[in-house]
Amino acid sequence: MTPGRAVLSRGRTWWRRWGEETFSAYLFLLPSLAIFIAFTFFPAGYSLVVSLFRWDMPARAVFVGFANYRLLFSDPLEAPIFWRSVLNTFYFALGVPINLFVSLMIALLLNRKMPGVGLFRTAFFLPAITSVTAISVVWLWLYHPAQYGLFNSLLIQLGLPIQRWLRDPLLAMPCLIFMGVWSGMGYNIIIFLAGLQSIPRMLYEAAEIDGADRGRLFVHVTWPLLGPTLFYVLSVGMINSLKAFTEIDVMTQGGPLNATTTLSYYLYQNAFQFFQLGKASAVAVLLFLMLLGLTWVQFRFVDRRVYYE
Amino acid sequence: MNRPARLRRGLANAGWYLLVGVLALAVILPFAWMLATSFKGQKEVFSFPPTWIPQHFEWQNYLQVWQEAPFARYFLNSTIVALAVTAGQLTSCVLAAFAFARMNFKGKNFMFLLFLSTTMISTQVTLIPSYLIMKQLDWIDHYQALIVPFLANAFGVFMIRQSFRTIPRELEEAARLDGCGRLRFLVQILLPLCRPILASQGLFAFMGNWNSYLWPLIVTNSDSMRTLQIGLRYFVSGEGGTQWGVYMAAAVLVSLPVIAVYFLVQKTFIESMATTGLKDI
Numbered sequence: 001m002t003p004g005r006a007v008l009s010r011g012r013t014w015w016r017r018w019g020e021e022t023f024s025a026y027l028f029l030l031p032s033l034a035i036f037i038a039f040t041f042f043p044a045g046y047s048l049v050v051s052l053f054r055w056d057m058p059a060r061a062v063f064v065g066f067a068n069y070r071l072l073f074s075d076p077l078e079a080p081i082f083w084r085s086v087l088n089t090f091y092f093a094l095g096v097p098i099n100l101f102v103s104l105m106i107a108l109l110l111n112r113k114m115p116g117v118g119l120f121r122t123a124f125f126l127p128a129i130t131s132v133t134a135i136s137v138v139w140l141w142l143y144h145p146a147q148y149g150l151f152n153s154l155l156i157q158l159g160l161p162i163q164r165w166l167r168d169p170l171l172a173m174p175c176l177i178f179m180g181v182w183s184g185m186g187y188n189i190i191i192f193l194a195g196l197q198s199i200p201r202m203l204y205e206a207a208e209i210d211g212a213d214r215g216r217l218f219v220h221v222t223w224p225l226l227g228p229t230l231f232y233v234l235s236v237g238m239i240n241s242l243k244a245f246t247e248i249d250v251m252t253q254g255g256p257l258n259a260t261t262t263l264s265y266y267l268y269q270n271a272f273q274f275f276q277l278g279k280a281s282a283v284a285v286l287l288f289l290m291l292l293g294l295t296w297v298q299f300r301f302v303d304r305r306v307y308y309e
Numbered sequence: 310m311n312r313p314a315r316l317r318r319g320l321a322n323a324g325w326y327l328l329v330g331v332l333a334l335a336v337i338l339p340f341a342w343m344l345a346t347s348f349k350g351q352k353e354v355f356s357f358p359p360t361w362i363p364q365h366f367e368w369q370n371y372l373q374v375w376q377e378a379p380f381a382r383y384f385l386n387s388t389i390v391a392l393a394v395t396a397g398q399l400t401s402c403v404l405a406a407f408a409f410a411r412m413n414f415k416g417k418n419f420m421f422l423l424f425l426s427t428t429m430i431s432t433q434v435t436l437i438p439s440y441l442i443m444k445q446l447d448w449i450d451h452y453q454a455l456i457v458p459f460l461a462n463a464f465g466v467f468m469i470r471q472s473f474r475t476i477p478r479e480l481e482e483a484a485r486l487d488g489c490g491r492l493r494f495l496v497q498i499l500l501p502l503c504r505p506i507l508a509s510q511g512l513f514a515f516m517g518n519w520n521s522y523l524w525p526l527i528v529t530n531s532d533s534m535r536t537l538q539i540g541l542r543y544f545v546s547g548e549g550g551t552q553w554g555v556y557m558a559a560a561v562l563v564s565l566p567v568i569a570v571y572f573l574v575q576k577t578f579i580e581s582m583a584t585t586g587l588k589d590i
Contacts, residue, residue, distance in 0.1 A: 025414035031401040035461035040427045043438035109329055123333035129571050131520040133538040134564040137545050138343045141553050150342055153359050190582050246522040250542055271437050272527055281437055288434040295429045
């Protein structure tokens with residue numbers, strides 16, 4: 001590599017300075033890129049296209065423009081189910097703020113150096129690391145509608161009438177939310193503890209010297225510094241809530257009387273049980289738009305969160 | 310410290326233990342109930358009032374799980390798929406992260422944005438076309454369908470890139486001067502230095518895949534291709550089922566490996582959860 005040879009031709013200089021490195025870089029990117037194109041970008045675009053067709057498998061696809069969307073929004077038969085599932089999606093998402101509140105309280109409790117605190121933390125994390133499928137199976141048994149179910153046997157011992165839980169259209173969703181709070185808590189607690197521990201001790205000491213009590217320490221130090229963490233947990237929670245599928249499929253299959261059919265489940269039913277791919281794709285596109293908004297918000301905070309650590 | 314203050318302190322601590330203990334117990338309750346039921350015979354499962362400690366330990370339930378459904382096969386499937394996805398995803402992530410962290414190339418910013426944009430496109434949106442692609446390729450009910458779509462992960466690229474950037478550039482310059490090639494530098498010098506992030510990303514990929522549900526549900530048909538989660542779902546025939554002792558034994562068997570891994574590598578586990586976010590695929 002003598003400098004003299006580099007001047008031989010322009011092309012070769014370009015190759016040496018940019019070409020080789022660019023070429024190698026794209027070779028490095030190629031595996032990821034190929035997968036993204038085949039299984040992310042192409043399918044996403046294809047979803048948009050399919051949503052403009054009526055495609056009731058195994059019949060052929062027929063172009064219908066925005067008819068699928070109109071069907072979802074205003075068809076006298078379909079729209080009520082669609083809007084019900086939109087409503088159910090938001091109803092289910094109510095679990096997210098509840099979860100946040102409970103998790104923050106527990107994280108504040110656990111953020112102490114006490115002998116045995118690690119053991120307690122493990123107890124709270126346990127649901128978060130267990131698969132949602134196994135958890136759903138266990139809770140199916142807890143919510144058993146007869147007297148053998150644990151919750152019902154507790155009601156009996158308290159002298160209260162037994163409930164049908166997941167089979168009761170009014171109770172089914174609260175049951176799912178309650179289980180979701182229990183199983184989602186562990187993850188939020190981990191994040192909150194990390195957030196709490198990143199707050200410099202100095203700030204608390206300084207505030208204490210200024211005579212701040214515990215309540216004011218929380219309001220003026222902990223809360224504002226926990227802001228980004230809180231926001232991150234909220235948006236991740238919302239995204240996960242919108243995508244929730246496993247517990248619904250294992251426990252209620254959207255029932256009873258569509259009481260737990262969320263958008264994700266409605267999409268699955270239309271695509272893989274009724275084989276109406278066009279309509280299901282329209283649902284997918286709408287769900288995508290909702291998730292897009294949330295993910296965008298989340299991503300703005302990931303970068304900041306990384307710097308805090 | 311004077312005595313009343315010490316007393317107050319002791320009481321406060323006792324109160325803390327009581328509160329946290331009760332809460333932790335409440336969280337553990339479903340697990341205890343699962344474990345208790347898994348050892349109960351059919352008669353005791355349906356006895357009232359319920360017993361927390363089985364009067365007669367029915368080990369048979371655990372044997373029955375293996376006999377009534379091919380759980381060994383489910384375990385094998387889940388292990389093969391999760392290992393393949395973890396290895397493949399780490400490889401593709403490391404390569405891309407290296408390019409983004411250490412190389413100058415045309416279109417770098419655009420490519421980076423393109424990668425990040427994939428995190429905005431969730432599984433639900435790509436579900437139907439991806440399924441159609443699998444059908445077209447005749448991959449339904451094959452390992453490929455469970456593995457190939459997950460061999461890239463933009464979030465992993467992002468996290469590993471962050472870690473690569475913390476290693477001083479001088480190190481690479483020195484290595485390059487000594488005649489070390491790019492790939493060799495990456496494999497022999499950079500990767501060993503970034504072991505923690507690789508461990509947490511690898512664990513995350515493994516766990517996410519091991520627990521995944523929706524995709525394996527739609528791309529597997531035959532019993533012999535089901536993963537553990539899907540096998541469990543079909544084993545438990547909903548609320549109408551009656552063999553709750555056996556079902557709970559199956560649930561214990563499905564959750565145990567992950568809990569065991571958690572106790573083995575607790576620190577990496579927490580790190581992986583804290584840095585990566587989403588639980589399910």
